[in-house]
Amino acid sequence: MKIALTAREKNIDTEMDPRFGRAPFFVVYDTEWGSYSFIDNEQNLNAAQGAGVQAAQNVVKTGADVLITGSCGPKAFRVLQTSGIDIVVGASGSIKEVIELYNKGELKAAQGPDVEGHWV
Amino acid sequence: MKIAVASGKGGTGKTTVAVNMALSVDFPVTLVDADVEEPNGIFFLPLTLEKSGDVSIREPVVNSSRCTSCGACAKACRFNAIAITPKGAMIFPELCHACGGCFMACREGAITERERVIGALSQGKAGNLTFIQGELNVGEALAPPVIREAKKRAEEASLIIIDSPPGTACPMVAAVGDADFVLLVTEPTPFGLNDLKLAVETVRTLSRPFGVVINRDGIGDEGVRDYCAREGIEIVGSVPDDRAVAEHYSRGIPAVVLSPDYKALFKEILRKAKEGISSKEDL
Ligand code: SF4
Ligand code: SF4
Numbered sequence: 001m002k003i004a005l006t007a008r009e010k011n012i013d014t015e016m017d018p019r020f021g022r023a024p025f026f027v028v029y030d031t032e033w034g035s036y037s038f039i040d041n042e043q044n045l046n047a048a049q050g051a052g053v054q055a056a057q058n059v060v061k062t063g064a065d066v067l068i069t070g071s072c073g074p075k076a077f078r079v080l081q082t083s084g085i086d087i088v089v090g091a092s093g094s095i096k097e098v099i100e101l102y103n104k105g106e107l108k109a110a111q112g113p114d115v116e117g118h119w120v
Numbered sequence: 121m122k123i124a125v126a127s128g129k130g131g132t133g134k135t136t137v138a139v140n141m142a143l144s145v146d147f148p149v150t151l152v153d154a155d156v157e158e159p160n161g162i163f164f165l166p167l168t169l170e171k172s173g174d175v176s177i178r179e180p181v182v183n184s185s186r187c188t189s190c191g192a193c194a195k196a197c198r199f200n201a202i203a204i205t206p207k208g209a210m211i212f213p214e215l216c217h218a219c220g221g222c223f224m225a226c227r228e229g230a231i232t233e234r235e236r237v238i239g240a241l242s243q244g245k246a247g248n249l250t251f252i253q254g255e256l257n258v259g260e261a262l263a264p265p266v267i268r269e270a271k272k273r274a275e276e277a278s279l280i281i282i283d284s285p286p287g288t289a290c291p292m293v294a295a296v297g298d299a300d301f302v303l304l305v306t307e308p309t310p311f312g313l314n315d316l317k318l319a320v321e322t323v324r325t326l327s328r329p330f331g332v333v334i335n336r337d338g339i340g341d342e343g344v345r346d347y348c349a350r351e352g353i354e355i356v357g358s359v360p361d362d363r364a365v366a367e368h369y370s371r372g373i374p375a376v377v378l379s380p381d382y383k384a385l386f387k388e389i390l391r392k393a394k395e396g397i398s399s400k401e402d403l
Contacts, residue, residue: 050200050215057194057203075212079203082210 003029003102004064004085005095010038012095018070021051028062029099052076059085068098068107077113089114122280123393124299125333126323127306128315130158130286133335133359134305136369137389138283139164142249143376144386150277153253154295155285156239156266164374165251167244175239175254175269177218177262184208186230193222193231214261239266241273250277264294271295279390288322296323301393302330303356309340313347320353329396331356333389356396357389 005016006023017023026039041058044051052072056079059067067080068088080087086109091098101107125138135153139161142151153161162169180193187208194202194209201215202222209230211222223231238260244251254270256263263285274280284295296302302323306316316332323330332348337358348355359365365375365382375382 047200050212053203053212053215054200060203060205075215079205079210082207083205 001031001066002062002064003031003099004059004062004067005029005091005098006041006069007038007095012036012099014094016068016070016091016093016095016098018092020067020069020072020076021047021055023055023069026055026059026062027095028064031103050075053079056080056083066102066109068102071115072110072113073115074113077110121278121301121394121397122282122299123301123303123390124282124284124296124328125303125305126284126292126296126319127286127304128288128317128319129311132286132305132307132312132315134286135161135164135283136335136375137303137305137333137359137386138281140374140376140382140386141390142251142281143374144383145279145390146248147279148248148250148277149279149281150250150252150274152270152274152280152282153251154267154270154282154291156254156256156263156270156291157285159253159255161251161283162244162253163372164369165244165246165249167246167249167251169242169244169251169253171240172243172273173241173269174237175241175266176235176237177265178220178233179213179216179218179236180211180220180222180231181234182209182211183230183232186228188228188230190228192225192227196221196225217262218265238262239269241266241270243273250274263291267291267294271298288318292319292322293326296328297326299328300397302328303333303389303393304330305333305335306344307336307340308334308338308342308344310343312340313343316344317347320351331392331396334358336361354392354396356392357385359385 005027007025007027008017028037053075056076060083066086068091088107089110127134153159191204199217201212203210239256242253252273254266256266285291304319306312331354338361
């Protein structure tokens with residue numbers, strides 16, 4: 001299974017990024033191999049609109065089964081949900097800690113988006 | 121001659137200036153209310169509006185049974201409005217600018233276009249004044265097509281005054297982008313100055329000739345005047361902070377109706393704008 005998280009830096013000991021659309025990186029953790037890979041989300045940082053949609057697109061491309069982040073808007077939520085990806089919101093802590101929590105079953109998938117979308 | 125009245129933020133008296141200018145002349149003039157999210161010019165005008173047309177856009181629709189999730193449409197979309205999921209392309213109408221790019225990009229014929237009404241135009245006449253109002257339907261986000269259509273209706277008049285949407289985003293650009301002169305209305309306060317600076321940046325990017333009108337002059341400080349002097353921006357007029365005007369305004373009575381002095385004041389702003397255009401042409 002692959003777990004994707006939002007990251008501020010390419011280092012699993014640093015705090016994860018609570019933002020979804022405008023997080024600079026995603027880290028993808030492969031539970032089968034115990035390996036980490038980092039994916040750039042940087043082109044989204046300056047997107048005038050649709051950052052959430054494209055960030056969701058980037059996560060879909062990684063083949064992740066779960067996304068763990070701080071908060072997720074309605075458009076990104078729909079993209080992820082339609083792609084069969086579970087979404088965990090409200091997470092915080094270092095990337096490593098959050099993955100451990102998830103593996104212990106302490107983080108539950110959200111049923112809906114937790115923030116309102118932005119209008120242009 | 122097309123004069124746009126704009127401001128970096130709402131509530132600075134943009135509509136006051138536009139309406140009073142339109143009412144201060146006695147030759148044919150068209151006033152376009154292009155503040156389509158909140159048109160309120162009609163509140164101050166002695167005329168009845170009649171609906172004169174719909175504004176619609178062609179929005180893309182995905183037929184998921186034909187979609188192969190190839191991603192060509194998402195790549196073509198400059199507005200980040202499409203995501204590709206394993207179940208097919210997903211289009212977000214609230215981000216879509218109806219440019220048709222995805223429709224052209226799809227080789228599978230999976231995208232079709234459908235008309236959707238997003239706004240309405242209405243029109244009214246009183247003496248030498250023609251008034252055109254564009255209005256965006258509630259819940260719609262795409263203001264520029266409505267603004268463009270409203271402006272198109274105004275083609276023939278000798279003088280066109282455009283009451284632009286506030287701010288400096290796409291709707292404002294759609295309204296002022298082809299104006300011969302832009303009047304930036306501001307209040308003489310630090311907040312007003314802050315918004316004015318943003319608006320100045322935008323009209324400079326659009327290389328439109330422009331001038332500043334200070335509304336409610338006397339309430340604040342000298343910040344706006346100092347800034348304009350430093351930047352070489354002409355202050356083409358100032359409307360004093362006048363209690364009587366404010367009271368009548370709140371009841372929908374424009375200043376020019378109150379006193380001939382105001383008529384002269386707004387006519388003078390128009391004259392300065394006209395001068396601004398011709399001096400530009402001389403260069
Ligand atoms: S019509 Fe243009 S803006 Fe809308 S989804 Fe297609 S490419 Fe994107
Ligand atoms: S281009 Fe056409 S087939 Fe390809 S993902 Fe878009 S809609 Fe589907």
